[in-house]
Amino acid sequence: xxxxxxxxxxxxxxxxxxxxxxxxxxxxxxxxxxxxxxxxxxxxxxxxxxxxxxxxxxxxxxxxxxxxxxxxxxxxxxxxxxxxxxxxxxxxxxxxxxxxxxxxxxxxxxxxxxxxxxxxxxxxxxxxxxxxxxxxxxxxxxxxxxxxxxxxxxxxxxxxxxxxxxxxxxxxxxxxxxxxxxxxxxxxxxxxxxxxxxxxxxxxxxxxxxxxxxxxxxxxxxxxxxxxxxxxxxxxxxxxxxxxxxxxxxxxxx
Amino acid sequence: xxxxxxxxxxxxxxxxxxxxxxxxxxxxxxxxxxxxxxxxxxxxxxxxxxxxxxxxxxxxxxxxxxxxxxxxxxxxxxxxxxxxxxxxxxxxxxxxxxxxxxxxxxxxxxxxxxxxxxxxxxxxxxxxxxxxxxxxxxxxxxxxxxxxxxxxxxxxxxxxxxxxxxxxxxxxxxxxxxxxxxxxxxxxxxxxxxxxxxxxxxxxxxxxxxxxxxxxxxxxxxxxxxxxxxxxxxxxxxxxxxxxxxxxxxxxxxxxxxxxxxxxxxxxxxxxxxxxxxxxxxxxxxxxxxxxxxxxxxxxxxxxxxxxxxxxxxxxxxxxxxxxxxxxxxxxxxx
Numbered sequence: 155x156x157x158x159x160x161x162x163x164x165x166x167x168x169x170x171x172x173x174x175x176x177x178x179x180x181x182x183x184x185x186x187x188x189x190x191x192x193x194x195x196x197x198x199x200x201x202x203x204x205x206x207x208x209x210x211x212x213x214x215x216x217x218x219x220x221x222x223x224x225x226x227x228x229x230x231x232x233x234x235x236x237x238x239x240x241x242x243x244x245x246x247x248x249x250x251x252x253x254x255x256x257x258x259x260x261x262x263x264x265x266x267x268x269x270x271x272x273x274x275x276x277x278x279x280x281x282x283x284x285x286x287x288x289x290x291x292x293x294x295x296x297x298x299x300x301x302x303x304x305x306x307x308x309x310x311x312x313x314x315x316x317x318x319x320x321x322x323x324x325x326x327x328x329x330x331x332x333x334x335x336x337x338x339x340x341x342x343x344x345x346x347x348x349x350x351x352x353x354x355x356x357x358x359x360x361x362x363x364x365x366x367x368x369x370x371x372x373x374x375x376x377x378x379x380x381x382x383x384x385x386x387x388x389x390x391x392x393x394x395x396x397x398x399x400x401x402x403x404x405x406x407x408x
Numbered sequence: 409x410x411x412x413x414x415x416x417x418x419x420x421x422x423x424x425x426x427x428x429x430x431x432x433x434x435x436x437x438x439x440x441x442x443x444x445x446x447x448x449x450x451x452x453x454x455x456x457x458x459x460x461x462x463x464x465x466x467x468x469x470x471x472x473x474x475x476x477x478x479x480x481x482x483x484x485x486x487x488x489x490x491x492x493x494x495x496x497x498x499x500x501x502x503x504x505x506x507x508x509x510x511x512x513x514x515x516x517x518x519x520x521x522x523x524x525x526x527x528x529x530x531x532x533x534x535x536x537x538x539x540x541x542x543x544x545x546x547x548x549x550x551x552x553x554x555x556x557x558x559x560x561x562x563x564x565x566x567x568x569x570x571x572x573x574x575x576x577x578x579x580x581x582x583x584x585x586x587x588x589x590x591x592x593x594x595x596x597x598x599x600x601x602x603x604x605x606x607x608x609x610x611x612x613x614x615x616x617x618x619x620x621x622x623x624x625x626x627x628x629x630x631x632x633x634x635x636x637x638x639x640x641x642x643x644x645x646x647x648x649x650x651x652x653x654x655x656x657x658x659x660x661x662x663x664x665x666x667x668x669x670x671x672x673x674x675x676x677x678x679x680x681x682x683x684x685x686x687x688x689x690x691x692x693x694x695x696x697x698x699x700x701x702x703x704x705x706x707x708x709x710x711x712x713x714x715x716x717x718x719x720x721x722x723x724x725x726x727x728x729x730x731x732x733x734x735x736x737x738x739x740x741x742x743x
Contacts, residue, residue, distance in 0.1 A: 199413040307424035343435040
């Protein structure tokens with residue numbers, strides 16, 4: 155048992171070390187703009203633009219559900235215009251970034267882990283190295299930069315979609331006027347609400363893409379390993395995303 | 409393919425940027441392109457007022473709270489951004505107050521001469537004005553939390569008073585109260601009985617009064633008869649005689665009163681003489697009392713009294729001796 159604990163500790167330290175080594179290699183690849191610059195736009199399209207429908211779909215239904223639940227909670231106790239406050243605040247501060255992040259962790263993180271894992275097990279990564287291409291600047295940096303840059307964009311549009319669908323639901327289903335919804339929406343608005351959500355989503359994008367790349371590039375064992383890496387990428391991304399969410403709330407909202 | 413990617417990414421990024429910028433500006437109520445004036449208001453405390461809260465003038469939003477900071481002299485300064493085109497009152501005061509029950513606060517601009525009739529607000533404004541400078545004076549109204557806390561304190565006091573009343577009215581007090589009520593009932597019964605008796609007395613008095621009235625009526629009838637007789641008597645000259653007699657009597661009375669008046673004058677003169685005598689006597693008595701004059705000296709000097717007494721004794725002895733031996737003192741010779 156003692157040996158098992160020792161082995162686990164060593165493994166954890168090794169993992170941290172490998173991750174630090176990986177991040178160090180990535181930072182060292184940053185000056186190689188010629189390589190990652192042209193590839194980043196492709197990743198931005200794949201990570202950002204192509205992920206937009208999923209994020210907006212989730213946000214749209216989230217807005218509707220939020221409006222209905224707020225109305226259900228407030229009726230009889232709190233003025234109904236607070237539906238606007240709750241929809242706006244919740245979408246901007248929490249549900250917009252987190253739900254979009256979780257959805258993209260499944261889509262983007264899994265996709266990256268599978269892609270890079272397949273490249274790893276089929277020795278394409280080794281081939282790149284043989285051809286003097288740095289995998290960090292060729293594979294990792296474009297994805298991480300694209301994820302970090304495009305996540306706030308996706309989240310901003312998702313927040314807008316959630317608020318709009320919440321407003322429509324309030325008008326159609328709750329007998330709430332536009333003026334009342336806007337009054338509630340503007341009631342407690344602070345500019346911090348906006349930048350906090352976008353900043354948080356940028357860190358989510360960075361984390362999800364980095365985890366996808368790390369897990370994908372250490373894939374072993376053929377197709378089975380690729381499947382395992384894909385699952386791990388999604389699980390790690392989701393966990394880290396929620397931990398980061400709590401961390402930023404503690405750091406920035408207190 | 410590459411251009412397509414660039415276009416798609418660029419489009420999405422621009423759309424997101426537009427959403428973020430426009431949304432933030434709209435939600436925060438910012439007025440771009442218009443010159444906004446910033447004024448500073450001075451408070452002792454700003455209560456729940458925070459950055460971004462609306463500034464209202466007569467209920468209309470005319471700006472927002474731009475910043476809040478602690479200042480020297482235990483003041484809090486709040487920067488109020490007023491939208492362009494808004495004319496603030498010439499001498500404004502700022503009242504920070506809760507705008508609803510749900511924690512919203514607003515800063516209201518009111519003319520200094522139209523402050524709410526609240527002594528605390530007026531005192532706070534006067535204090536802020538006295539601090540000088542060109543900062544707007546500010547005061548804070550208590551929010552619903554403070555009011556409910558005050559109400560809670562009042563309720564607690566009422567509960568304490570109720571508890572004390574309850575403890576004062578214990579079972580013994582209730583018994584005493586019941587006994588008092590019983591006594592009061594007895595007293596009321598007695599009063600009722602006495603009242604009934606007095607009512608009977610009053611009834612008999614009324615009856616007597618009625619009888620008296622009847623007697624008076626009879627007397628009036630008799631008087632009327634008498635007057636009739638008087639009236640008939642005047643017809644035979646008896647009344648003239650009576651009047652003549654009365655005139656004579658009156659003349660006699662007048663003469664008597666004249667004599668009486670003269671008598672009074674004489675008495676008055678005698679009174680003056682008497683007063684003079686009394687004044688003289690008073691003077692003599694005063695001199696005696698002051699031991700001046702012969703009598704005074706006689707009164708005061710016991711030696712003189714004794715000598716006088718001795719002289720009188722000797723005189724008596726001399727008279728006795730003269731009576732006993734007259735020839736010793738008197739010699740009569742005819743020839």
